[in-house]
Every structure is written in C-alpha cells, then in structure tokens.
Amino acid sequence: MTSLPTATDGRKLGLVIDLDICVGCHACAVNCKEWNTGGHSAPLTDEEPYGADPHGVWFNRVHSFEAGDGDSGRTVHFPRSCLHCEEPACVTVCPTGASYKREGDGIVLVNADTCIGCKLCSWACPYGAREYDYADGVMKKCTLCIDRIENQHLPPEDRLPACVSTCPASARHFGDLGDPNSDVSQLVAERGGYDLMPEMGMQPVNKYLPPRASTRHDLETPAPPPETIPASTDTGSDFLNWVDRMLTR
Amino acid sequence: MNPAYSVIFFTTASGAGYGAIVWLVVLALLGIVPLTPALGASVIIVSLALITAGLLSSTFHLGHPERAWRALSQWRSSWLSREGVAALVTYVPILIFAVGSLFFSAYGPVWIWAGLIAAMLSLVTVGCTGMIYASLRAIPRWSTPLVVPLYIAFAMSTGAVLLIAIASLFWPTPGLIAWCAAVITLAAWMLKIAYWRQIDNAKPVATAESATGLGAIGTVRLLESPHSSENYVMREMGYTIARKHAARLRKIALVVGGVATALALVIAGLLPAPFATAASIVALIFAAMGILIERWLFFAEARHAASLYYGASEV
Amino acid sequence: MPDDIRPDDRYEKVDQSPVVSDEVKTTTCYMCACRCGIKVHLKDGAIRYIEGNRDHPINKGVLCAKGSAGIMQHYSPARLSQPLRRVGPRGSGEFEPISWEEALDTATEWLGDIRRRDPRKLAFFTGRDQSQSLTGFWASQFGTPNHAAHGGFCSVNMAAAGIYTIGGSFWEFGEPDWENTKYFMMFGVAEDHDSNPIKMGLGKLKTKGDAKFVSVNPVRTGYSAIADEWVGIRPGTDGLLVMALIHELIRTGNVDLDFLARYTNSHWLVRRAPGTADDGLFVRGRDGKPLAYDRNTDQLVDAARIDISPAMRGRFPLHEAAPGDGGSDAEAVPAFQLVLDRYLDEAYSPDAVAEQTGIDADRIRRIAAELAHAAFEQEISLDVEWTDWAGRKHDKIIGRPVSMHAMRGISAHSNGFQTCRAIHLLQMLLGSIDCPGGFRYKPPFPRPAPPGPKPAGKPHQVAPGTPMAGPPLGFITSPEDLLIDDQGEALRIDKAYSWDAPLAAHGMMHMVIRNAWAGDPYPIDVLFMFMANMSWNSSMNTTETIEMLTDTDPETGEYKIPKIIYSDAFQSEMIAYADLILPDTTYLERWDCVSMLDRPICSADGPADAIRQPVIAPDRNVRPFQDVLIELGARLGLPAFTTDTGAPKYPGGYADYLVHHERAPGIGPLAGWRGEDGSSHGNGAPNDNQLERYIENGCFWSEEFAPDERYYKHSNRAYLDKAAKMGWIASADPIVLQLYSEPLQRFKLAGQGFGNVVPPVRYRDRIAETFDPLPIWYAPFEESHTDLEDFPIHALTQRPMAMYHSWGSQNAWLRQIHGWNKLYMNRSTAEDQGLADGDGVRVESPYGSIKARIALMEGVNGNTVWTWNAIGKKRGAWNLSPDAPESNKGFLLNHLITDLLPPKDGYRFGNTDPITGQAAWFDLRVRVVKDDGSDKALANDPSDSGIAPRAPGVGKAAERLRFGARFLPASNWRRSRGGEDT
Ligand SMILES: Nc1nc2c(c(=O)[nH]1)N[C@H]1C(S)=C(S)[C@@H](COP(=O)(O)OP(=O)(O)OC[C@H]3O[C@@H](n4cnc5c(=O)[nH]c(N)nc54)[C@H](O)[C@@H]3O)O[C@H]1N2
Ligand SMILES: Nc1nc2c(c(=O)[nH]1)N[C@H]1C(S)=C(S)[C@@H](COP(=O)(O)OP(=O)(O)OC[C@H]3O[C@@H](n4cnc5c(=O)[nH]c(N)nc54)[C@H](O)[C@@H]3O)O[C@H]1N2
C-alpha cells in the first residue's frame, strides 16, 4: 500500500551498523546474497556472471570511503542497505501499491506479484537501496530477512538477519529501534548513532555508529631523551643500573 | 539520471499533444480558430496519437507492461498513479469534444463543457507528470518549484507549434496566433533559463559528507565502490554528463528550440499560405528538436543522491 | 505463528516461516585456509544455504564473504569434470579426456619408473592444501627429498623466525589474548589465515574499548582502517622501527628482566672471542649445558638452575671465570649484554630511523612509552594458581597486556626473518609471551626452539625404491645439517637447506620450475603438483616461468621439464601447462582432515581438529586428490600404503587412512575419539567409528584446557605434561625462548670460514652478514640492485578479504566485487607527478612493464603503490569470457617481480630472504608513468598470449544466473521467466 501506515505498532525493526568496527570484509553482503537468492525474493539474478560485465541484484553493498586528508584522515568501510525509513518516498511514489511499509514492524517490502517494474521507487530512494532485477522485471530490496527473523523453522538464536549473524567483527546489530530500552536503541544513544542524509526527510530507521576518535588512547608524547646516551654500557655505568637488580630465576 | 528514451519520448510527445488540445479548445471557444471538422479531427487525432504513443512507450520500460493497469490504483499518494488516472480520464472529455467537433456544432453547451474539461484535465495530466519529478527529493534538480511550470510551459509551447503546423494545412494561420506562439515559446525557454540558473547556483542539498555522516572527520571521498562493475543504481542513477557538454547542449537546445522556433513562427505569421505552412512545419521540427534535447538534459543533468555513495561529492 | 492473520497480510501474504532445508550437514569450509565450521543446508538435492557453525571453535557461527559464496564455488562452470591428457603443445590447452584407469596407469608408469631409478627425479610440490601431513609422508615414502608445500613463497619467514625464537609463531599458530589485551600492535597484515578469528578478535577488542590497536602498514585499509593508530611505514623498514622501540624501552628501563631471566636465554653466557671458531657460541659446561654467571656465588653455573641470581650484564674473562676454557682473550658475556650493546647504539635511536621509516621520532618515542605503560602500568593478574616447570607454585598469573601479530608485510621481504625475530625480541623484552593479555600459543605450540626432526634428503638417505629415513622438511641447527653435497651445492631441486637458503623450513616451491628447467642442481623427470597456480599468481616472473614450462631441448625436442602432472579442481591458468590432469572434487564433495599433525585449528585455550565430509555427491568424473594419492601409493607399492601382501592398505581411500593410519603408535591424523571405544583423545588406538563421532559433533573435536594450563605454556608444568602426553612435544622439558640464536651464529661462523662445513666463496659475505644471532636490519636486497631514483616507488599487493587468491574469480558472486583491480597511489605523490584519479599508467620495474589504471588515496605511504592480489587473469582461463575484466582491465603485479636477483660474481641468488628462502614479493620497486597510448586496452602481456580454450568437459558458462529460483514453489510466476537456473 502506497500510503504509509498511520501508526506502526511502535516496533521499528532495523539495523545498527558500527563504522568504528567494520573492516569492510563484505561478509554481510555475500551472506545476504546467499540467503536471499533462495529466500523470499528469490532469485537475486546475476547478469553476465562469467562475462565482461558481471552485475546482479545485491541487497547489501559495502563501500569504502576516506574521510579527511593525509595521515590524520580515516578509512571507513561503509555497508549500505535499505534503511527501512519511517517516511519512505519509495513507498509513497509507488503507483501500484507493490511497495509498502508494514504496520507491524515498519519493514519496507516490495510485493513482487504486483510490482510493474516502473523503477520510480528507485528514483525516489536517496540511498540507492532498491535493486532492480532485470530478469524478473521487478524491484527487489533488503527484506530485513523477513523470512528469518521470525522463522519458526530456525532455532531462536538464528532468527536474525543473515548479515547480522554472519558479521565476523560484530559490527552489525538488529533490533527494535522503536523501543528506547532495546539493546540497539541503547547502543545508538551511547555512541551517538546517526541518520544518513537527514535532509532527505526519509527518517531512516537504521542507524550508523560513528568511528571513534582515533586519538582516544594516545599517551602524551614523552620528553625527548637527553642529548646523548652514555656511550658506555659497561657494568658500572649509572645509566643501566636497573639491569643490576638481583634477579632470581 | 540515465536519460531513458521511452520516458523522454513519452513526456515530450504527450506534452505536445495535451498542449495542442488545450489550444484547440481555447482558440475554438474564443472563436479565433474556425473549428471545422477537418481541422478539429486532425488536431485531435494527432494529439491523441502522440499522447497514446507516449503512454504506450512509457510502458515499454516497465518490467511488467501487462500489469500496467495496476499503476492506476494508488492515486491517493502517487503522482505516477495520478498521472495515469488523469491521462485515462482525460480521454473521455477529449473524445466527447472530438465527437462534438466532428458531427455537431461544437458550440453547444455539452461540447463546450467537454472541451473545457478536456483542456483542464490535459493541464492536470501534464502537471502530474511534472509532479512525478518535482516530488523526488532524492533528485534535487528536479525537486524545485520550477519543474511543474516548466512542464506546463513546454506543453503549451510545443502544443501551440503543433497546432499551428496542423492548422496551417487547412487554413491560413493568422499572424497573431503564430506570433503569440512565438512569444509563448520564448517564455517557456526563458523559464528554462531561469531553471538552469537556479540549478547552477543552488547550494548542494546533500553531500558525500551528509550521505555518510563522516563530515566531522573531513572531506569524504570514495575509496572503493562496492563492486568493480556497475550495478543497477549506477546504471540508472549514476549517469552524469560533463559540464562542458551540458553547456553546449543547452545552447543548442535554446537556439533551436527557442530562437529558431520562434523565428520560424514569426515568419510563418508573415508569409502567405503555402509558405506559412512550410514555415510552421519547420517551426515544429525545431521545436521538437529543442524539446527533445531539453528533456534529455533534464535527465542527464539531474544528479541523484545515491550517486553520493558512488563518488559524487554533492548533489 | 505461520497461521496468524497479520495486519500486514493485507499488502501481501509473506511466508515468514518457510522451511529452509530438508537436511543440514556440517563440515569445514574451504573457501580459504582458515577452516571455519559450516552448516550446509540442502534442499531438493541442491545447496540452499551455507552458514557458520555456532558451536565451532574457529568461527563461532560467523562466516566471511568467501565462505558465504561457497555455493558459487561448488556450482562453478570452471570445474574440471574428467581426467585429461595433453594432446597439443604445452600451453595450447588442447586436451583429450581419458578414463581414471588410464590416468592412474600413466601416472603409475611415470612415477614407478623414476622410483626404481632415482626417486629424486620426482618433484612433488603442493599448494594451498591442508593435507601436508599426508603429502609429506607420501613423498618420503616415495623416497624423494623434493617435496614441499607453498610455505616457502608464503610466509616461512614468519614461521621460521617464530619457531627458532619462541618455539611458536604468528600465522594461525598463535593469537593475541583478545579478551585481556590492552595494547595490540599489528604489523603488515591485510587478512591473514586466521581470517575470521582476527576479525572476531578485533571486533571484541574495539567493542570493549579499553585497548589500543596500532596497525603498522604502508596502507590504511581493512584492519588498519579501524586501528586506533595507523602507522604508515615505508615498506621493508619495520625492523628499524621495532629496534628503535627496543632502543627506547631499554633506554627508559622498561624491560621485564624477571621474564627474561626466567624464560629466555638472555642470561646464558656467550663466548666472545672474535676470530675464533667458537666466537658467539654459548659457553657450555662439560655436560654440554649452557652456563650463566651466578651473582650469588660468582661462579659459572648451569643456566637452567633456578637457585641462582644470573648476571644479566657484564663481561667475564673466560680464563678467570672458567679456568682452562677458551683462549686467553675470550670473555663470557650474558646474551642480554649483547642486546644492550647493540640496541642502545645511536644507530637504532628513533631519531636515526625516522627518515628511513618515514615515522617521526617523537611518535616512535610515544609508542614505546605506550607499550611500556600498557605492559607495566596496566599489568593484569588472574587469580589462578599454577605451577611452573621447576615445580614452583604461583598464586597468580601475571599478564603484560601487550600483544602483537605480524604476517606477510614483514615476511615477504628479504629481511623478513630478522625483522620478525626483532618483533619477537620486543615481545620478550616486554615479558609478553603467552601471558594474559599477550601473544598466546595455540597447541601444539610451543615446541622447542627449534624442534626436531631434521629434514631427510642427505645422499645416504635417498635410494632407489626405498622410502626416505625421515620427512623432507624439518628444522636444522647447524651447517652440518644442510642438504648439500661435498662441493656445497644443493641436493634438493628447490635448493632448500642449501647455502642459498639454509633455514628453508618450508621448502622453496617458487624455485622449482626455474631449477627444474635449468637442470640445476640436476634435471628431474616428473613435476607433480597439486593445488598451486604456479604458472600465474604464485610465480614470480610469470613471463619467464611460462617460457620455462613450455621450453624444449633444441636437440631432443623434449620439454625441459619432461612430465608435469597436476591436480586442480578448476580450469586455472596452470592447467594448460600440464601433461596429465587429475581433476579434484570441490570441498563439499570430499573427506578431508584438518590435523594437529599439519595446521591445526586449535585455540590458545585448547586443542581442536576437524574433518570435512562429503555433503553432496560429485556429478562429474572427478576424484578427491587424497584418494588418488593413496591409490597411487598403493599402485607404486609404497610400504606405508600397502599391506604385507602388497594389497592396498587403505582401500577406503582417504577416509580409511584418516581413521587407520598411525604416525606413531596411538597418534593419527585425527586426535578426537581415539581408542577402540572412542573414549580417549589425543592418543589411542584407531577407532573404526571415529568419523561418525566427528560428524555427530559437527565435524570437529575440541577440548578446553584447565585454567592453570592456559598461560606460560613454555614453562607451565601442567601444560607441558599434557603436551608431552598428547604427543605435541617429545618431552615435557621447559621451552627456553631464544633471545640470542645460536644456530644463526653457527652459520655466521661458517660464513666467516670457520667449521667443517663452510659455504663456497660466493655465499660467504651474505651468510656472515645476514645470519646474525641478534636481530639486525639490512635494506631489502632489491634496493641494492636497483637504481632507486629510477624506480622510486615500492609496489605491494594485499589480500582482498572477499577473494581467495586466483581461485575466487570463477565465483560468480565474488568476481562482481573484485572483477578487476586498480593501482592505488598516494594522492599527493600522484599529483606531484601530474597523475589524476583514473589515469591509465604504465607500471615499470627493472624486470617488466604492465598497464594499469590508478586510483588515488590518502591512506597510503607516499612512496608506495599497491593493488589487490591475484585479480588479473590470463585470457580464457577459469572459463571466463575472453573479454572478462579480469584479463582486460585487471593486472597481475607478478609480471613485474623477478625470481632471481641480478648476477653477483656470476651467480644469481633467488629474490628471497637469505636465511629461509622466503620469496621477497614485497621488495619490488617500480616507477609509475602516464600511459601514452590509449587507455582502452589495458591488457597485459602474458595474459594476452593466446586464449586458453575450454578444456574438454568444461561447459559453456551461463549468461544469466538465477541461482535460488529453484527453491521457489513451482507455482510461482517468477519461475517461468527467462535465464538459467544453475
Ligand atoms: N604478487 C604477489 N604474488 C603472490 C603473493 C603476494 O602477496 N603477492 N602471495 C603468495 C602467496 S602467500 C601464496 S600462498 C600464493 C598463492 O598462490 P596459489 O597457491 O597459486 O593459489 P591459488 O591461486 O589459489 O591457486 C591454487 C590452485 O588451487 C586450485 N584449487 C582450488 N580448490 C581446489 C581443490 O579443491 N582441489 C584442487 N586440487 N585444486 C584446487 C585452484 O583452482 C588454483 O588453481 O600466491 C603467492 N603469490
Ligand atoms: N581473503 C583472503 N584471505 C587470505 C588469502 C587470500 O588470498 N584471500 N590468502 C591466505 C594466504 S596464502 C596468506 S599467506 C595470508 C596472508 O595474509 P596477510 O599477511 O594479511 O598478507 P597480505 O594480504 O599479503 O598482506 C600483507 C600486508 O602487509 C602490508 N605490507 C607490505 N609490506 C609491508 C612492510 O614492509 N611493512 C609493513 N608493516 N606492512 C607491509 C601490506 O600493505 C598488506 O596490508 O592470507 C591468507 N588469507
């Protein structure tokens, strides 16, 4: 349904991504692909898989940025998928109602049976999070692993998005951002989690945790050494008296 | 944005068609143009053909054209849906008006109302088309108040030229109308110049810094794209035309679509019948070329916020 | 609640609880050598999903990008599907399919013949496999010393320096104490073998937030990107940085003397008698035991005694201290005094190294202060009682929470061995080895530094038709152990354990093709290789290597390397250069073993090993290489592979071998569930049901140490006893860390002309200079041969986390991420040269020239360019289309790397570390110039040399891949749309 739900149940399921920890390994991206190509949106088609211009449908992609110049800058790996926005233009522009935001948990989905493949939603999404499947002729996107997070056929500890459970660095967290007491909300509060491009007005549910200041563990630079080190290191030189402690083996 | 030919054709062709209908109704009602069945039918047929071809072509780029009907369902929120509904609804008064102008005196109240409604709905449809673009915040160069007026202005301008070209086949165009069309054409292009100024001077709406939230550290630059080949988003949204080419194309569009079209129209208004017809057709050709380039640029110059994740520094 | 009516079903009925799979099988990932545990979900006979096994000790449920792409590996269209025999000329890629019977007959004939005549004519080298305990054993049963795996070109510097110094090493053989460390320093690591554990560890460390992570690396990507401090060092100069840190720590008195005195040989007395044959050797008592100077009694005493107060510095005239011993001028000096003498020298001060390393002196001083602060001010102590080797009880375990890890950024330089030793020295000075918060050994390490046995392969150990007396690889301690002939020339085809590379503990696979081609030291007959792409990404000097593989003797027309047998699972570049192809299965189709005898998966907290089980049956005419090897062993009549009657000993193939083979009584490939009833671990009789027990347990076995066994393993009574019982070490004696390395000094003396076994003249200086018993730094060799103004830039490669060497490129998903590579360059350096982002360039070394496209970045040392490793492909290989970006835009840096240094006194040394023979990939110097030609064709020479045709049985690759479509219900509309559903 193109109109946004007037109220979700208060649940806002989403991801929190810790840019201070992400090493850019692409595990989340590939595991997402692997799960989802056989999942709710199956398949995630790949074009020219062994040819000149291989490209395909991926719900999660890991970019790398540099911020700042020279040594003082940072390299930041930056995974990006659908942010399950609260005011998602991808939903409101959809002429068919194929694109919708769920009331129960705020997940934004595409109904592949009614999507006409007009691509307008992908124009409307500022985050580039919508993925067109050329073979199926429909729009696809991150489902927040709708077929995992409450899947009764999976053990409870596996009811997490694929990208979250696979992330080797634990840089990804999943939970209810509508509940201020949830682990993810607390993490966002503690670490100053933020929205991408707030100026677009989409009010993303997913949050990013900023890289922490790189100098936070530095000691003060110690005083420079005396002009010269005593040349002789022979026994008896004051300089190395510490070595002459009586040691026992 | 990737300038998709089907969309360029759709917006320009349907725009001209709707514009011509509006002019037909207005001029007929004002009595400036004698609404003979031949003239009425030709204008309406050509316009409907353009509109219909445009609509059809716009379904070509759909992944599922057979489901196109579904696009009518979300008129409450989606401008694309509204455009579709408006376009379909507009057929009704246009056809009624057509019947009236062909078989009855078009000046009866029913037909007058049908004409007026057709004209209004045509404008609404063009407005909806404009709104589709104007409502996309992710593409700041579209999301400006000038976009809808521009769509309407160009529809009116190209519609006028179209109407004159057709009318000149049947009936010597009064110079006044051609000159009015020239003025309208120039006005549309003035508006376009204003738009270009505006987008050239607009402050960036979003930056690589805001897209990543890393601005506090310093300038943000893409180090590596997620994949080494282009994906859908880059293909669809990543198209950018070099400033240099854009500037040249703008000039060509302006000279051909604005100045040359207007000149041809002025000349058409000055010359006697067969020459006027020829000049009107030349004007139409210029106008078409101009509008196609304009629309191509409209896409090619627009930058999508998603490109900030692929190397753009601001949009 | 699948039946609940949800409000959201108005939009679409979403099945939130689909059945994921019909069956889940556990096994071990082999998308790289990290060996994570996986769960493979099978649906309708196909692989639906592979996920990490939460119970597995290595990855605890996570899975990396490669592991997640296992499905595409398994279904890759580049898979070989039948045995092949070459019919066209080498390199043409023309093959005919043959049966396994024919293939095995051919191999048996070729190999049987040379075994009867001269087993050395077989060079058997294996690549990135995990069955070295089988392959090495097989080689020695065959009787050839010419065997090694890929370690020589990989990271033997790291392994050897560690083993010779602390009896254990980085790689995946040790790990930082992620839980407790407060300061973690990483040198030259992009990814490493411990892929997931390192990521998990860094995540833990960063989440805790109370530890500092410093990454020393010319490039700021990957792990370095999340470091608290990135030290963008100039390549090849880490030794200087580390020694400057040592200088500072000593200068400021921040050294753990107690640790040194207890656990290292720092108090052992070294004889100083320059110009004599014993100079620099330890002063030993009559019983051969090293001596120390006891300050309580002013006597020279057994250094191992615990009731002494050893002198850590001083100089003791030997004739006074030990009358009757040594020349009159000789003195005895504690090893630690030599450390002081060397590293306090101004040459190692931060100011002195700042320019060469590119690191500010103040910054070096700060890092040294931070190291000291973490080690000594943030000391931790665990309330755990433990007993040391001497029986002393301690009520606490003291930790110096500074940990380090290093890998190929250190080892792939020709000064890597010594640099790595310097890092271990730094660890020892901080007292941070196997303590809480420090670097920790994973069993079976620590082992004696170095452990036995020595490599076999001496002339009397090699005879026709006979197994060798021992393994082909091992650790030598003096020139007498070298595998050389009377003239001092190499006995092995790769010249490992010769004067070229005396401590070549992993062999030198990278020299095999060159030496076999040159017949130096002798010609061979069969080159038998497994799982190594030696014509391409693992060869230095690709162009000449390809020429050598295809070169013929002008007189006979025979190939210079007469026969090449190769086992691969895919159509790699190497296929075209082999004569007989033995196609392997994929990792999901075979039994395998990750053995404690090889490269185990233990953690510092306990031993573990694992198996791989076939989770899906091969659909092609392929066989697991290990099965084939065992069958060949039986056919050749190798004693360990045949029964007394000559019948095959392991008719059940590798699975049979895994269960029933015993290396020593009670010790076999697998440690878990031994004993007839499966009740004993580590040690015990073979258990017929062992594999079932592994499968029940998720295909791995693991055990946790008791709290008092976990730290100070080199000196921990409980641990040492257990290790000896498990067969990890020969005896429960403590392991003394080798601050000062006597084996190196023995070689140095030989280089100086002392001793019975001295090198030919051309080696002397090199040996005398580089075999220093204390870590030294010398400039990478390539720098002394190259005009540094002409070639001002260092060129490096890094492992991409989402690609495994060359074999990821046949993977439809991974190659989308890394389909071609750019050359990354420092922005200001490039701009100074007038180069802009995206420019086409030529990269030129003294040995070759290639084209590339550059990308500019901030986070790279100004003198350095780098690219992702092994992305460039030869056109047509891997069943990629000829216009694939891998061969059109991507490039391979290897084309620029030389395998031999320029001649010196008429001899060309390998481009390797002089001590271990480690390939010096990262010594490469280049210049980068704007490409004057058009930038449309960026293809590079050897990749252009003809397109390899698809091998017989390798089908045309799909143009569209819709993997997963099959898992949708048949009624689903999407099924009907086009494309191939592989
Ligand atoms: N420039 C540069 N070059 C380097 C390095 C570098 O850092 N820079 N690193 C070096 C190092 S450390 C290494 S280890 C080497 C690695 O280089 P290689 O050992 O050549 O590794 P791969 O390219 O992975 O090739 C291994 C071969 O194994 C095959 N294979 C894959 N799976 C199977 C299987 O299940 N069975 C069989 N039989 N075969 C299989 C693959 O198809 C491939 O042909 O590269 C070295 N080369
Ligand atoms: N994903 C993935 N994982 C792999 C592999 C793979 O191909 N892909 N290969 C496996 C194999 S065989 C190996 S050997 C390991 C190797 O794993 P790594 O040791 O991580 O090897 P490299 O990727 O070669 O990274 C070398 C790093 O050293 C840096 N470096 C180069 N020169 C210097 C120097 O002089 N000083 C310092 N401080 N740093 C330097 C480089 O910038 C680079 O970051 O990875 C294993 N794991």
Ligand code: SF4
């Ligand atoms: S898996 Fe985790 S560490 Fe790896 S790229 Fe994704 S978020 Fe980053």
Ligand code: SF4
């Ligand atoms: S990120 Fe894009 S696709 Fe996802 S909800 Fe927001 S606007 Fe829609």
Ligand code: SF4
């Ligand atoms: S592509 Fe599909 S989901 Fe997107 S706007 Fe069009 S109909 Fe809606």
Ligand code: SF4
């Ligand atoms: S939540 Fe699921 S669908 Fe979304 S990015 Fe993660 S793995 Fe992919």
Ligand code: SF4
């Ligand atoms: S690190 Fe990745 S590829 Fe390597 S074994 Fe583990 S999951 Fe497999």
Ligand SMILES: [Mo]
């Ligand atoms: Mo390696």
